């Protein structure tokens with residue numbers, strides 16, 4: 001079983017069957033939805049969907065302490081290498097085979113600024129990740145994105161989908177339901193909501209709107225989901 005831990009906002013830990021620890025979009029210290037210190041998190045790989053602060057804030061300290069390799073778009077990976085961090089550059093549409101499984105960067109419609117000191121010249125595009133673990137589980141973290149017709153290309157490829165529902169900066173609940181119609185995952189985990197007042201949402205109402213399209217797993221921060 002893969003073990004998925006939600007740290008609030010868009011931050012997830014994913015431990016594979018063989019014990020490899022992935023951390024997606026590490027945002028701990030300034031994350032109001034998270035009471036876990038980045039100092040207490042284990043990581044072998046850190047995956048960054050895009051460069052906004054609420055997705056990369058703790059990437060460097062986490063990599064410095066654990067030695068974890070940072071998987072990100074070419075431009076963010078170049079920034080991380082400049083900071084002395086081990087990085088594996090990828091880009092949208094491209095997949096890489098890692099010891100724990102296959103990671104493909106998926107498109108996202110969203111901003112591409114890198115919100116770290118000196119990051120201005122590292123312009124990039126936002127993305128998401130389609131992760132196929134060695135154990136066979138297929139996991140999709142959409143990143144920050146609007147609804148896109150491109151999501152139809154993920155149909156049949158995803159068991160567990162993490163989708164933003166916060167509205168304002170990403171899809172809201174209604175568009176997330178349409179995304180589920182496109183992707184047809186077995187399980188949906190909403191994220192990127194309730195972190196701050198501007199993205200407050202009613203997760204129970206979202207689950208009701210999804211209905212029998214998929215199993216909605218509303219995760220409280222620090223909750224664990226196995227699949």
Ligand code: NI
Nearest residue numbers: 050052110144
């Ligand atoms: Ni963003």
Ligand code: MN
Nearest residue numbers: 052054055144
């Ligand atoms: Mn965000």
